[in-house]
Amino acid sequence: MKPDALDRLRGTLLGEVLGPQDAGYGTARRVYNAMIDKRPAVIAKCLGNADVVRAVRFAREEDLLIAVRGGGHSIAGHGTCDDGIVIDLSLMRGVHVDPVRRTVRVQGGALLGDVDRETQLHGLAIPTGQMSDTGMAGLTLNGGVGMMLHKYGLTCDNLLSADMVTVDGELVTASADSRPELFWALRGGGGNFGVVTSFEFQAHPVGPMMLAGFLAHPVERAGEVLEFLRDFTATSPAHLSADAMFLRAPEADFVPEEYQGMPLVTLLVRYFGPMEEAWQAVQPLRDFGDPLYDSVGPMPLVAVQSMQDGFSPPGNLHYWTSEFVPCIGAEQIAAIAEIGSELPSRISIINVHPFDKAATDVPPDDTAFAHRTDSWLIHVIGQWQDEADSERCRAWVKEAGALLRRFGLGNTYLNTTSEDGETDRVRAFWDERRLARLAKVKAEYDPDNVLRFNHNIPPATNESAS
Secondary structure, three states: OOOOOOHHOOOOOOEEEOOOOOOHHHOOOOOOOOOOOOOOOOOEEEHHHHHEEEEEEHHHHOOOOOOEEEEEEEEEEOOOOOOOEEEOOOOOOOEEEEEOOOEEEEEEEOOOEEEEEHHHOOOOOOOOOOOOOHHHHHHHHHHOOOHHHHHHHHOOHHHEEEEEEOOOOOOEEEEEOHHHHHHHHHHOOOOOEEEEEEEEEEEOOOOEEEEEEEEEEEEHHHHHHHHHHHHOOOOOOOOOEEEEEEEEEOOOOOOHHHOOOOOOEEEEEOOOOOOOHHHHHHHHHEEEHOOOOEEEEEEEEEHHOOOOOHHHHOOOEEEEEEEEOOOOHHHHHHHHHHHHHOOOOOOOOOEEEEEEOHHHHOOOOOOOOOOOOOOOEEEEEEEEEEEEHHHHHHHHHHHHHHHHOOOOOOOOOOOHHHOOOOOOHHHHOOOHHHHHHHHHHHHHHHOOOOOOOOOOOOOOOOOOOO
16 A cells, blocks of 8 residues: 555545554454454444445555455454455444334444344344344345244345445445346345445334243254254244254353253244244244253343354354255254264354245245255354364364265355365355356456455356356
């Protein structure tokens, strides 16, 4: 950069500009996953669309690559970079609800918790993810898997429009009626096409109260638990989300002291339909197998959405993988149970999510999100705190991923996958036809691949586009 570059940028932004010599730079460059340790040349903490436009134009003038940080929760570390500019949207967390139209406008730095707090004032909710400190931007652009997918689909399925700053510094809007091909690409194609500064979503009447909690079983009974969950899910109501989790019981108020630290397979139960039907809907889950403890009870939706926050807090070292598995028969259940019984650290976790109903009712070509087949998403969370454990824990995740790929459909959920030079997860998720379509959109909006800190889609060339 030119010697006066940072001062020039400071003179054009309302937000804060930080360089490596500035106080606060060390804190600002940190991201959720402590394995990611990047040192950008500049961090632009934007306060609005005008700041983002100016930051992008500055990056192009200075020939800087651009990383975009929304919530900073990317497990692969896509919200930062070495030597480039980080366009940091973390100060842009506004949420505006239109209770009449049941729509919600969300700025690009908003977290799930920000959205839930505002929408629940009106008895509304957006289908989102699993943790309240996840950023809405990355969640939406890569799909958005959460407890409401059986009833209302993925987060991206509820997107109505998006405002985006292109790499040329132009502010555009994408929707079904305006730039429809870009709108298609933004719903599952990741952060490849521009800096999305706000999203408009369709909301749904949910809450404020739900029925939720954990049903814990010894890990030795994992096979029985997974068989039961498979059979129960086949006919369960769409308002009910039931996942299996392999973990060591946390030191929490809802866990009896004698079980804390014990290896478990738990059923995470969340019912968000009519409360008068709630207890009857979840009773089969509570009746199964004499749980070690049962924490299911009424609680506000905003509390339910933060139930898992303490399991994977910021600052831990993370390495993740995931796989869509078409079914869980005896062989698949045995493999999942084996992985779940050998967690490499006390804070590693495996989530087993049924993926069906509304999420797979969407025609495959309606969005860029590629996976629309009834299946099970197996999410392997390698998580630890001591760097000396990194090689061992990463090796466990890789072994688990290799085992799951024996049964998988060949693709993954990119929001739950670390960067891995050994397998091309981008091509594993998007088939060649879909990837070619995405590459054409990339070529239109980012032909020089300035935005490459993502699950990257190279822009189409003249030869590849023909």
